[in-house]
Amino acid sequence: xxxxxxxxxxxxxxxxxxxxxxxxxxxxxxxxxxxxxxxxxxxxxxxxxxxxxxxxxxxxxxxxxxxxxxxxxxxxxxxxxxxxxxxxxxxxxxxxxxxxxxxxxxxxxxxxxxxxxxxxxxxxxxxxxxxxxxxxxxxxxxxxxxxxxxxxxxxxxxxxxxxxxxxxx
Numbered sequence: 001x002x003x004x005x006x007x008x009x010x011x012x013x014x015x016x017x018x019x020x021x022x023x024x025x026x027x028x029x030x031x032x033x034x035x036x037x038x039x040x041x042x043x044x045x046x047x048x049x050x051x052x053x054x055x056x057x058x059x060x061x062x063x064x065x066x067x068x069x070x071x072x073x074x075x076x077x078x079x080x081x082x083x084x085x086x087x088x089x090x091x092x093x094x095x096x097x098x099x100x101x102x103x104x105x106x107x108x109x110x111x112x113x114x115x116x117x118x119x120x121x122x123x124x125x126x127x128x129x130x131x132x133x134x135x136x137x138x139x140x141x142x143x144x145x146x147x148x149x150x151x152x153x154x155x156x157x158x159x160x161x162x163x164x165x166x167x168x169x
Contacts, residue, residue, distance in 0.1 A: 065089030
């Protein structure tokens, strides 16, 4: 069952995308499809959502989304350059107008001193056709158990998408 706050964000996003006649997509790692699930929980989402890529493995990030393998090696999957490339890659691959990408450490294991559990990088890309106009990224540090970190990530990803859509009123 989806959180009502997340559902409200997805519903508001859908209304804005419908108004703009835009389509949205996501490239998700640590959320495992949670953003897509939130979006498709809204009736009528097929009018503004085509699909998503769950790119849990680096191989999918590299081979399907076009992430530079040198950036994966140098910075790791949970990094600004990787999520920027994921967002642009899914935007172009699925021919959408708006995309979000997330990669993080939801725990309970996998954290380090540099990237503790709860570290999540997000990027949003938007554009017309195949040329992204903008790709912004942000690092978040969430608290809680795995499910709470994933839910906070989904909510923040939707907030970012909604903010971009609303800025085009």
